[in-house]
Amino acid sequence: GQQVMQIPQYQHVQEGEDFTTYCNSSTTLSNIQWYKQRPGGHPVFLIQLVKSGEVKKQKRLTFQFGEAKKNSSLHITATQTTDVGTYFCAPGAGSYQLTFGKGTKLSVIP
Amino acid sequence: DAGVIQSPRHEVTEMGQEVTLRCKPISGHNSLFWYRQTMMRGLELLIYFNNNVPIDDSGMPEDRFSAKMPNASFSTLKIQPSEPRDSAVYFCASSLHGYTFGSGTRLTVV
Numbered sequence: 705g706q707q708v709m710q711i712p713q714y715q716h717v718q719e720g721e722d723f724t725t726y727c728n729s730s731t732t733l734s735n736i737q738w739y740k741q742r743p744g745g746h747p748v749f750l751i752q753l754v755k756s757g758e759v760k761k762q763k764r765l766t767f768q769f770g771e772a773k774k775n776s777s778l779h780i781t782a783t784q785t786t787d788v789g790t791y792f793c794a795p796g797a798g799s800y801q802l803t804f805g806k807g808t809k810l811s812v813i814p
Numbered sequence: 815d816a817g818v819i820q821s822p823r824h825e826v827t828e829m830g831q832e833v834t835l836r837c838k839p840i841s842g843h844n845s846l847f848w849y850r851q852t853m854m855r856g857l858e859l860l861i862y863f864n865n866n867v868p869i870d871d872s873g874m875p876e877d878r879f880s881a882k883m884p885n886a887s888f889s890t891l892k893i894q895p896s897e898p899r900d901s902a903v904y905f906c907a908s909s910l911h912g913y914t915f916g917s918g919t920r921l922t923v924v
Binding site for chain 1 (some may be wrong): 849856857858859905907911912913914915916917920
């Protein structure tokens with residue numbers, strides 16, 4: 705299945721600072737999905753990117769799919785304590801997402 | 815919509831015992847997935863059903879694990895006999911656009 709590398713594994717930021725997590729694949733992806741998992745919770749679907757170079761925004765979150773469809777990023781502007789959690793990317797290879805990245809665990813210091 | 819419903823939420827069992835995890839997907843979602851999450855291995859896909867038919871079970875660890883989906887509204891994941899290394903959080907997810915995860919079953923095998 706599709707394997708992706710997510711970096712960084714952990715990120716500690718001061719509240720108000722920006723945060724970015726990256727998802728890199730050695731192969732071209734058909735699509736990529738992003739999920740957020742709060743501590744003790746379950747993954748929650750955030751967004752799906754399909755097109756090369758696609759950029760989508762959800763309030764303070766900006767998602768980007770690379771031109772070659774081999775990498776993706778999630779950027780959070782001015783983090784808040786409610787952003788705490790682990791962010792996962794999940795590459796698609798056809799009709800379903802085979803694997804999830806290991807995730808980036810975000811801590812926000814108030 | 816009640817979302818994906820999993821039961822039980824927590825299960826503690828002794829090594830060697832049979833464990834059955836249950837999942838009710840969202841009505842109308844024709845894809846169902848079982849995932850296992852551990853600190854070491856992250857989120858691992860165990861099995862994927864489409865229209866109640868197992869499509870990909872390559873992630874099922876070994877013969878001790880079995881999954882069924884007798885109808886569109888119910889699925890089970892059975893472990894027999896259970897071992898301490900099976901301790902993890904098991905998630906069920908159903909999909910239309912993006913996955914909707916259940917709250918998970920935290921399994922502890924002692």
